[in-house]
Amino acid sequence: MADVVSDIMGFADNVSVSLPSLRVDAFTVGIAAQLQQARRSGLTFAPEAGTWRMRQVINKLIREEDLYAAVDAAFSNGWRRVKLYFLTGLPTETDEDTLGITELARNCVAIGQRHQRGASVTASVGGFVPKPFTPFQWFGQNTVAELERKISMLRSDASKSRGVQLRWHDPKATLIEGLMSRGDRRVGRVIEHVWRAGGTFQEWTEHFQLGRWLDALAEAGLQADWYVHRHRSEHELLPWDHLSAGLHKDFLWQDWQDALAEVGLPDCRWTPCYDCGACTGYGVEHVVASAMPPAGGSQGTGQDLDSGHIVPVSLLGRKPSPSGATAAAATAAGGAP
Numbered sequence: 464m465a466d467v468v469s470d471i472m473g474f475a476d477n478v479s480v481s482l483p484s485l486r487v488d489a490f491t492v493g494i495a496a497q498l499q500q501a502r503r504s505g506l507t508f509a510p511e512a513g514t515w516r517m518r519q520v521i522n523k524l525i526r527e528e529d530l531y532a533a534v535d536a537a538f539s540n541g542w543r544r545v546k547l548y549f550l551t552g553l554p555t556e557t558d559e560d561t562l563g564i565t566e567l568a569r570n571c572v573a574i575g576q577r578h579q580r581g582a583s584v585t586a587s588v589g590g591f592v593p594k595p596f597t598p599f600q601w602f603g604q605n606t607v608a609e610l611e612r613k614i615s616m617l618r619s620d621a622s623k624s625r626g627v628q629l630r631w632h633d634p635k636a637t638l639i640e641g642l643m644s645r646g647d648r649r650v651g652r653v654i655e656h657v658w659r660a661g662g663t664f665q666e667w668t669e670h671f672q673l674g675r676w677l678d679a680l681a682e683a684g685l686q687a688d689w690y691v692h693r694h695r696s697e698h699e700l701l702p703w704d705h706l707s708a709g710l711h712k713d714f715l716w717q718d719w720q721d722a723l724a725e726v727g728l729p730d731c732r733w734t735p736c737y738d739c740g741a742c743t744g745y746g747v748e749h750v751v752a753s754a755m756p757p758a759g760g761s762q763g764t765g766q767d768l769d770s771g772h773i774v775p776v777s778l779l780g781r782k783p784s785p786s787g788a789t790a791a792a793a794t795a796a797g798g799a800p
């Protein structure tokens with residue numbers, strides 16, 4: 464990755480480079496030094512949850528050491544501010560997990576202050592919205608009141624922490640995002656009603672009005688609570704079950720059970736295939752350059768951050784079967800993947 468960054472910087476002498484969220488487990492001192500040659504924009508890392516327990520539940524197996532090493536690399540190369548992105552309202556989340564967000568941010572500020580006077584960290588917190596075709600499609604999203612309570616707790620904690628700034632997403636907007644995420648076809652009438660009533664640019668904070676959506680739901684005889692906050696059972700027919708994203712529903716259910724049991728699933732690049740369907744359902748063979756995880760490994764593999772963070776992965780199409788039909792074709796035709 465450092466080579467790629469070096470190439471980019473070669474073209475970027477007079478350009479300000481803007482970076483999306485960076486991989487915590489692959490951001491090294493070398494990359495920070497390369498980026499430093501360009502006009503720097505902010506750096507954002509996404510640990511997503513404040514405690515290791517919580518990151519196991521969401522299978523984001525980033526270790527605190529990885530985050531601290533990445534933040535140290537940034538501050539030691541001249542950055543004065545780093546942004547961390549988190550979610551609250553995650554399945555099984557306790558107040559201790561929530562407060563882990565400000566705890567991590569505080570620790571990162573302390574690391575920064577070893578290099579920069581006035582180092583600061585912005586913790587940006589969004590409410591968790593379960594998505595279809597994920598293990599969390601059965602999870603009942605946190606209510607607005609619960610998200611507001613958690614944000615209030617974080618605000619209070621952050622206000623006592625010098626160098627930690629807190630930003631948060633409006634829980635009322637998160638409610639409607641949850642409705643959009645897992646609504647069925649009847650929600651189409653709600654969207655149309657909001658639009659006809661003049662509700663445009665609803666994703667813009669300054670234009671969003673919860674009242675419009677509640678009016679439209681009432682008009683359609685629907686309840687947000689049923690769509691957004693309700694836990695689904697294993698055999699409930701879901702509105703998107705007639706579509707295929709490749710992933711097997713029984714795999715997702717098992718993954719959901721593993722999440723509830725706080726069992727993280729190691730990266731399938733270096734384990735036997737779990738047959739989740741993402742490759743197997745489309746006739747794609749998963750081939751990695753190294754049969755072994757890099758020395759150490761990230762994302763649960765304990766990757767050595769000083770070397771070996773480059774692991775090229777290629778996906779090869781499977782040869783057609785003698786009948787000429789691939790597994791993907793069988794799936795498209797409605798056959799078993």
Ligand code: SF4
Nearest residue numbers: 731736737739742743
């Ligand atoms: S190799 Fe592909 S099909 Fe197997 S578990 Fe990984 S993503 Fe899923």
